[in-house]
Amino acid sequence: MRFNMLQLLKSLRSRSRGKEITDADIMNWANRKVKSTGRSTQIESFKDKSLSTGLFFLELLSAVEPRVVNWNLVTKGESDEEKRLNATYIISVARKLGCSIFLLPEDIMEVNQKMILTLTASIMYWCLQHAAEEGEVALSPANGNGSTYTSDTSPAPSISGEDERSSLCGEISSLTMDDAASDITVSSSQCENEDTEIATAESHA
Template identity: 40%
Template sequence: VLDNADKLDCRKFLTPKSLVAGNPKLNLAFVANLFNTHPGLDPITEEEKADIEDFDAEGEREARVFTLWLNSLDVQPTVVSFFDDLRDGTILLQAYDKVIPGSVNWRHCNKRPANGNELMRFKAVENTNYAVEIGKQNRFSLVGIQGADITDGQRTLTLGMVWQLMRKDIVNTLGNLAQRMGKREISDADMVTWANGMSKKGGKSSSIRSFKDTTLGNGIFLLDVLNGMKSSYVDYDMVASGRNDDEAYANAKLAISIARKMGATIWLVPEDICNVRSRLIVTFIGSLMATAEKMGV
């Protein structure tokens, strides 16, 4: 096998010993390199290229953000391929334990083999079923989701579960603010109300009805929120009207830059704001609320 790969200039990642040992990740890297070097496929047409670029763009962007968030929790091993690395449930269970301490009984969990091999499917499904069970115990909306869906890499269902876990983390961070508001936890409606109030505090009239509001796409409302938090940070001479894509992108980029300068932990990129990816904008506002709490705003 390796001699033939050498003739094709594709002998990477594997040694005879590792090939016989059957390390799944090295095997995957070997096959991926072989495919990238000699795909054996006809070039795609422009029409096909457009379809591929549009395919599940939002899911891919969310997966990128959720990967960054999971790694910020210091899960082991580091998440590289979002859907693949979550299939056996071990990362999900670690995330639950970090976000909701004490929620995981580790005696009920199957650990990955020390030799680096994958968990057997039935053990992986036991883990993911347990992850779904913990989510339901914490009032996550997981109707129709089974552990096997996560193990099989069902994209929408996996994203939905991790989003609720990330949102729980945001809510936990805003716990002190919730107490001041006399609430058990902060809802999306509370976040919208807070953001509108912060815009008004800065002397601006912009407002939103929800995190799906299309006006979020030009970035101006988010800049108005930041202005309400600390007016000296927003120079409106640098804020564009947002009437075209370039201006909207510049505003979104400026909002992210100012938020980070304030000390907020930001997961999204300008495109997420311009395309009004509501889940990711929730993380932005949630982080601003937590930052405002620290600033005493």
């Protein structure tokens, strides 16, 4: 389990371009995420006893993926049973998103600092990874949502097609004119030959 935790934190550092991620960085990120949704819940450390209710993590999960939390299933987290229900639901929702989960409901209820840190880091890593994947999709030529990549390249075939059609029309027009000129030249030559033959016949007469 410790190896998995270390791998997760290593992956998290790679997502932050090699910057050393501290516990404070992870906590501040989580607080900012929750605050960005207009909620006022904040934590002071990963030992914060208020974490036992599970409400902060449910708000965090809702912040990174709106509508993923069914608030009808969330309790106030006042009794041990309510805390257990919330903790179990947190793990279920996080796994549904694809987060790497190494903790048990008891770890949330008892505010196990290391496991709480790992849970938060896992949600943070998923959020960063998800954002990166969305960016890649936006740059995909198969995407028709007017992305930067599409807008830069998609007009090219259309413009090229117009140019080819215009060029082709121009070539056809040019060939037609050349043929017409050729016909005129031939007709003129034929007239000259006929005049010569008439003049020769008259001189013999």
